[in-house]
Amino acid sequence: MKTALQKLVDYAVSLGASYADVRWVRRSTDLLQLWDGSIDNISVNESEGIGVRVLVRGAWGFAASNSIDGGMGTVEKSVATALQSARWQKQPVELAAVPVVQDTWTTPVEQDLRKISFRERLDLLLEADSAMREVPEVRQRKASMGFYLTDQIFASSEGALIEQHISECGAGLTALAADGNEVQHRSYPASFQGNYATGGYEHVLSLDLVNGGRQCAGEAAALLKADTCETGEQTIILDSSLLTLQVHESIGHALELDRVFGMEASYAGTSFATPEKLGNFRYGSPSVTITADNTLRGGLASAGYDDEGVPARRTELIKEGILTNYLTSRETAAKLGVDVTSSMRADGWQRTPLIRISNVNLEPGDSSLEEMIADTEEGIFMKTTKVYSIDDKRLNFEFGPEIAWKIEKGKCTRLLKNVRYRSMTPDFWNACDAVAKDDEWKLWGVPVCGKGEPGQIVHVGHGTAAARFRNIRVEGSK
Amino acid sequence: MRDTDAVMRIIRDVVKKSPADQLEVTVSLKDYGLTRFAGNEIHQNMAEEDSSLTVRVYHNSRIGSCSTNILDKGSILKAVDTAMEIASLNDEDTAFPGFAEREKVEDLQESPYVETTARTGVEERGDITDSLLSAVEKRGFEAAGAVASESSFMAVCTSRGQEVAQKETSASLNMVVNRPGQAGFGTGSVRWLGRDIGQLNAAGIADKAVDISERNHDPVSVEAGEYEVILTPEAVGLLLYYLSWMGFHSRAFHSGQSFMAGRIGEPVLDPKLTIIDDAFDCRGFAIPFDWEGRPKQRVNIIENGAARDVVYDSVTGAAAGRRSTGHALSLLRDRYYSSPLPTNLFIDTGDTDIGEMIRSTEKAIFINRFWYVREVHWGRAAVTGMTRDGTFLVEHGKITKALHNLRFTQSIVEAFSNVISIGKDAVLTEQFNGVAMVPALRLGRFNIVGSSKF
Numbered sequence: 001m002k003t004a005l006q007k008l009v010d011y012a013v014s015l016g017a018s019y020a021d022v023r024w025v026r027r028s029t030d031l032l033q034l035w036d037g038s039i040d041n042i043s044v045n046e047s048e049g050i051g052v053r054v055l056v057r058g059a060w061g062f063a064a065s066n067s068i069d070g071g072m073g074t075v076e077k078s079v080a081t082a083l084q085s086a087r088w089q090k091q092p093v094e095l096a097a098v099p100v101v102q103d104t105w106t107t108p109v110e111q112d113l114r115k116i117s118f119r120e121r122l123d124l125l126l127e128a129d130s131a132m133r134e135v136p137e138v139r140q141r142k143a144s145m146g147f148y149l150t151d152q153i154f155a156s157s158e159g160a161l162i163e164q165h166i167s168e169c170g171a172g173l174t175a176l177a178a179d180g181n182e183v184q185h186r187s188y189p190a191s192f193q194g195n196y197a198t199g200g201y202e203h204v205l206s207l208d209l210v211n212g213g214r215q216c217a218g219e220a221a222a223l224l225k226a227d228t229c230e231t232g233e234q235t236i237i238l239d240s241s242l243l244t245l246q247v248h249e250s251i252g253h254a255l256e257l258d259r260v261f262g263m264e265a266s267y268a269g270t271s272f273a274t275p276e277k278l279g280n281f282r283y284g285s286p287s288v289t290i291t292a293d294n295t296l297r298g299g300l301a302s303a304g305y306d307d308e309g310v311p312a313r314r315t316e317l318i319k320e321g322i323l324t325n326y327l328t329s330r331e332t333a334a335k336l337g338v339d340v341t342s343s344m345r346a347d348g349w350q351r352t353p354l355i356r357i358s359n360v361n362l363e364p365g366d367s368s369l370e371e372m373i374a375d376t377e378e379g380i381f382m383k384t385t386k387v388y389s390i391d392d393k394r395l396n397f398e399f400g401p402e403i404a405w406k407i408e409k410g411k412c413t414r415l416l417k418n419v420r421y422r423s424m425t426p427d428f429w430n431a432c433d434a435v436a437k438d439d440e441w442k443l444w445g446v447p448v449c450g451k452g453e454p455g456q457i458v459h460v461g462h463g464t465a466a467a468r469f470r471n472i473r474v475e476g477s478k
Numbered sequence: 479m480r481d482t483d484a485v486m487r488i489i490r491d492v493v494k495k496s497p498a499d500q501l502e503v504t505v506s507l508k509d510y511g512l513t514r515f516a517g518n519e520i521h522q523n524m525a526e527e528d529s530s531l532t533v534r535v536y537h538n539s540r541i542g543s544c545s546t547n548i549l550d551k552g553s554i555l556k557a558v559d560t561a562m563e564i565a566s567l568n569d570e571d572t573a574f575p576g577f578a579e580r581e582k583v584e585d586l587q588e589s590p591y592v593e594t595t596a597r598t599g600v601e602e603r604g605d606i607t608d609s610l611l612s613a614v615e616k617r618g619f620e621a622a623g624a625v626a627s628e629s630s631f632m633a634v635c636t637s638r639g640q641e642v643a644q645k646e647t648s649a650s651l652n653m654v655v656n657r658p659g660q661a662g663f664g665t666g667s668v669r670w671l672g673r674d675i676g677q678l679n680a681a682g683i684a685d686k687a688v689d690i691s692e693r694n695h696d697p698v699s700v701e702a703g704e705y706e707v708i709l710t711p712e713a714v715g716l717l718l719y720y721l722s723w724m725g726f727h728s729r730a731f732h733s734g735q736s737f738m739a740g741r742i743g744e745p746v747l748d749p750k751l752t753i754i755d756d757a758f759d760c761r762g763f764a765i766p767f768d769w770e771g772r773p774k775q776r777v778n779i780i781e782n783g784a785a786r787d788v789v790y791d792s793v794t795g796a797a798a799g800r801r802s803t804g805h806a807l808s809l810l811r812d813r814y815y816s817s818p819l820p821t822n823l824f825i826d827t828g829d830t831d832i833g834e835m836i837r838s839t840e841k842a843i844f845i846n847r848f849w850y851v852r853e854v855h856w857g858r859a860a861v862t863g864m865t866r867d868g869t870f871l872v873e874h875g876k877i878t879k880a881l882h883n884l885r886f887t888q889s890i891v892e893a894f895s896n897v898i899s900i901g902k903d904a905v906l907t908e909q910f911n912g913v914a915m916v917p918a919l920r921l922g923r924f925n926i927v928g929s930s931k932f
Contacts, residue, residue: 035729035816038571040793042564043543043809046557049528062524066547074527077600081523084513084604088520088611118567126569140733178734183857262661263516265622266654269849269866270662350526389852391864391883393662396930398862398885400854418855420862422885422928453514453522453624453652457812475887475927477855 002163005155008052008071013157015079017054019095021156022075023307024050024068025349030113030147032121036140037129042118049349052078058092059085062352096334098310100159105304107167108297109200113147116201121145124209128173131213137177137221143213144193145171145204146447148459152349160309168300168459170196170445171204173213177220184223184417186402188212190241191385196445196459197298219403226417229406229476235379236421237372237468240436242401243362244444244462245385250425251283251290252357252460253451254394255317255325256343257332259355267453269392272425273323275336281323284429287467289363290318292327294342299359299461300445301345307353310342317360321430329355347456354452359443359461365435369466372434379407380419380474387420398422398475420475431472436465480507480529482631482645485549489531492554493635498535498562501637502577504769504808505531505549508630509596513603516622517661518611525600532809533557539572540565543809575796578771580639588760592674595647596629603627606651606680613684614655619691621684622661623653627675634771642767649675650908654867655687663932664697664880666690667847667867669712671908673763690846690868697880699929700871706842706898707924708835708872714825715907715914716848717861718753721890722820723910724859726755726779727805728794729816735856737891738785748897749783750828755820757804762822762906763913767804769817774804779820783895791818807911821912825919828900832918835899837875843884843926844870844877858889864930883930896922 005022012020026048033041049066052075061082065074125143132141148168155161172194176185189195189207197203238246258264259271273281284290293314294301305311308330317325326336327343332355344353373381387400400420405412423431443463450457489503507529514522531554532545542565544557603625614621626649633643652669656662668687670678709717723730730736738746747753757765757774766774770792778786790798791806794817805818836844846868854860862885869881901917 038573039541039568040816041543041809042541042568043532043545044560044564045530045545045810046553047530047547049547059520060522062522063526064524065527066529067527077525081511081513081525081600084600085520085523087604087608088515088518090517090519118564122567122569140729176733176735180734183733183735261516262622263521265516265656265661265665266514266624266652266667350528352522352524387852387854387862389850389862389864389885391885391930392849392866393930393932395932396864396883396885396928398887398927420854420887424931454510454512454526454626477860 002153002155002161005153008075009155009157011072012052012054012075012079016056017079017157019055019157021154022050022052023152023154023349025150025152027148027150027348032125033144034125034129035142037126037133047348050074051346051349053352054078054082055093056082057086059089060093061085064350093331094334095330096340098330098340101309101311102161103304104163106165107198109167111201113149113167113169113200128209128213131210132173132175132217134214135217135221137179137224138175138217139178140176142174154309156309162305162309164304166198166303167200168196168198169201169204170194170447171207171209173209173216175217175220177224179224182224184220186216186220187384188216190444192446192448196300196447198300198302199298222415223403223417226415229380229416229419229474231476232474233471234474235376235468235470236472236474237379237381237466239383239466240442240464241384241444242382243464243467244446245388245399247360247362247462247464248357249388249390250394250397252360254425255327256355257326257328257336260326261332268451272393272395277323279324282321282430283318283323283426284321285432286320287365287432287435288318288321288429291316291361291363292341292343292358293361294358296359296443298443300459301358301461306342306344307346308344310340313342315339315341327355327357345458347458351456354456356451356458357449357460359463361463362435362467364438364441364465366437367434368436368440372466372468373407373412374410376407377409380416381405381407381412382419395425418477422473422475428469428472431469432467433470434468441465482507486633488551488554489635492558493637496637498537500536500577502534503531504634506630506632508628510628511600511603512624512626513607514624515607515611518615518620520607523600530810531557533561535561535565536574536576537562537565539570540568541571541574542568545810573796575792577636577638578640581773583642583766583773584758586758586760586764586766590644590646590673590764592647594676595627595649595674598627598675606678609680610653610684613681614688617688619655619688620658621653621655623651626650634767634769636771640771642771644765647673648763649678651678651683653683653687655691664691664694665867666694671906693877694868694880697882699882700926702927704923705926706839707921708839708842708844709919709921710846711905711916711918712907713845713848714916714919715909716851717890718823718825718914718916719909720851720861721859722823724853724856726788726820727818728788728790728798731788732798737857737859738788741785744785745783746785747780747783747891747894750897750900751780751783751894752826753780754778754824755789755822756824757822759824762915768806769808770806772802772804777803789818789820794818815911819911823914825916827902827904827917829902830899831902835918835920836872836877839872839875842872843881844872854887859891860889862887882932884926885928886925887927888925893921893924898922
């Protein structure tokens with residue numbers, strides 16, 4: 001396969017490409033999903049093909065096909081698209097230099113996903129489902145587990161030749177309770193299909209789904225009787241899983257340099273974090289340090305290389321509250337004169353790589369959840385994402401938890417439902433006065449981040465620990 | 479696109495020789511292309527050829543499935559073997575109603591396949607982009623957007639004798655326009671969707687987007703509160719989609735989450751509103767069968783404001799003692815969405831054009847487009863979201879000022895319970911799963927909760 005891909009790269013160059021890369025990808029997706037203890041979907045999906053990306057006359061072209069034998073035709077299509085792109089190209093694309101690598105990288109695993117039978121997976125989900133069923137108020141139950149095994153080879157006209165074997169998995173539960181007047185749900189261990197990671201089946205086992213199912217079903221039922229909260233400015237404490245969303249939407253996407261340059265303006269939008277802010281903008285309080293790191297073991301975006309062949313690395317995006325870098329591609333890094341951050345990823349062979357959130361993390365602080373609550377006279381502790389909406393500049397947002405507790409005089413006193421909070425991104429992060437320390441820091445994996453046209457779904461990671469924010473607008477509703 | 483007859487021959491052979499008690503094969507082939515631009519430059523241009531095939535078996539009362547994108551006979555037979563293996567490991571599902579039996583599906587009045595669109599390649603998309611960007615640049619603005627074209631084929635065959643197939647085309651354009659160097663500020667957007675790319679008036683769409691952007695300057699804020707609003711069809715389409723996702727399907731209805739749960743026959747929305755899912759109306763993306771190969775039925779969801787029915791697939795239909803209405807989604811759908819869902823929604827048009835809505839309004843907010851709408855409360859179908867690409871204040875029958883992008887938090891049920899007037903022209907809008915053909919709406923109350931600074 002490697003030789004075949006190199007021949008395709010050479011063919012692209014012979015047709016006039018100043019740069020070409022070819023990615024062969026074969027991905028196997030195993031999905032199990034139960035609704036109310038019955039199997040809704042138990043399936044295996046195999047997808048294989050090649051994507052060819054070329055620069056001709058300084059303009060991009062891309063073509064993809066599941067017909068690997070027809071690779072030459074795909075190269076020709078790619079060159080033809082680049083020639084059309086050149087009709088409306090004002091500045092030729094330039095690529096930042098990166099090391100030319102020939103390497104093989106494999107996700108470290110303890111329990112190989114290929115060796116875990118459907119029966120074993122199914123039994124675990126059924127057991128977790130049974131635990132949710134024990135709670136009489138629960139009217140609907142959902143349990144799912146996914147395995148992703150990806151083999152890919154990247155070859156470029158610069159001489160890069162990189163083979164990667166990536167293993168990812170995860171699982172999640174949802175319990176929906178209803179009493180005729182009210183409907184509430186809880187997810188475990190997190191919303192957005194649970195918690196995913198690179199690695200083997202040891203990750204799924206570590207989720208403790210059975211106890212989690214019992215807990216989330218009980219909480220869904222308890223929420224039916226919970227109080228609503230008052231609207232107004234309050235101190236809020238977000239748990240680690242809810243902070244993944246906060247980091248994702250108001251920092252991760254905002255710092256994608258293609259968005260900043262307006263390249264996503266028609267769909268995902270742009271960003272308030274414009275280039276003149278680099279190095280001087282106070283994005284958050286000194287408690288806020290944000291990194292992008294696709295070297296982290298278990299991170300859902302972790303790999304040896306991105307889809308431009310750039311080695312995985314750690315980058316400080318925000319240092320003690322100051323904006324210090326963006327997530328970049330070779331093209332955008334060259335344009336702004338900043339580092340290439342190994343952030344280009346494609347949703348399979350069919351799509352051209354885009355700048356994507358990798359593992360974007362809120363670095364640990366020096367507090368703890370217990371200390372933060374004890375140190376709060378009045379406030380709300382919120383857990384697990386339920387509501388999430390943000391504007392097209394990643395500035396004005398409204399988020400909400402599945403479950404919350406009123407904090408009074410340093411203690412969680414009452415359960416609250418239907419809570420939301422609203423703010424503007426820099427106002428919010430500047431209101432952060434405490435982050436829990438590294439023993440409470442947790443790496444979460446979200447397998448559903450969307451961007452681009454045509455739409456691309458990639459898997460992202462976020463490491464976070466609970467954090468506290470002062471004077472945030474909280475909305476309560478019935 | 480590859481030879482669909484050859485693919486069908488392979489599938490028929492696989493179905494005929496099936497080792498399973500019952501077998502279902504769905505196949506989808508596509509040729510897709512997209513030209514994307516920003517800042518009046520093309521920055522992404524692509525062509526994609528792909529296929530997918532899903533096999534489901536029902537054997538010894540157990541279900542298994544497998545899918546692949548390699549359509550040679552060996553790969554398909556391997557998929558059947560894997561599906562059989564999965565079924566053997568599965569628990570018995572005696573409630574499963576079986577795969578579709580042989581049943582005629584209704585013919586469409588118009589072909590969903592338009593040769594002009596099927597022949598559209600990168601050069602033709604380049605020409606359309608040229609028209610768009612030339613028109614925008616001529617007026618001193620810049621644009622971001624995408625022109626896409628697709629020809630596709632889908633088929634479902636079952637061992638119980640059902641065989642249905644459709645070849646179709648689609649094309650789309652979206653563009654957001656702004657003043658040079660001000661991406662994301664003072665924007666105006668227009669979107670277009672259709673089967674026939676020949677119907678796309680690129681220069682006209684570009685002019686319309688520039689007109690909105692031209693008017694969108696020096697925006698001001700409004701206080702949070704309830705406002706009368708005038709929504710373009712694009713804005714209405716997204717609200718209708720969320721109302722549908724939160725209320726119009728069997729899973730939401732029977733779990734009690736839907737605002738329609740237990741209220742069939744009762745008034746639930748404004749009596750001026752009639753909402754139907756009609757997969758045979760060729761103004762939409764008509765298709766006479768679903769991903770289980772079952773015939774589509776027209777479903778009257780809301781009739782003159784009263785709740786009438788929701789949509790079912792075979793599994794949820796069997797659980798409710800109902801026949802499927804033909805609304806199963808593909809097994810390969812985005813996992814966020816459950817099956818079934820309406821995919822061809824229509825709101826009956828009214829008698830007021832959007833200009834008349836503005837002229838007859840004392841004070842209202844005109845909203846061109848919504849953005850990042852998400853669920854807040856299922857039972858009330860409440861959502862939060864933002865406006866973008868053209869939000870204006872209407873005073874004394876005229877648009878007087880541009881507004882900052884606004885945040886709203888609103889029950890769609892409540893918003894759709896206070897309809898002042900309905901547009902007389904419907905526009906086809908693209909949604910997450912399917913399409914919605916909808917008119918503009920003038921609504922009496924809409925809850926604005928905040929404003930952005932741009």
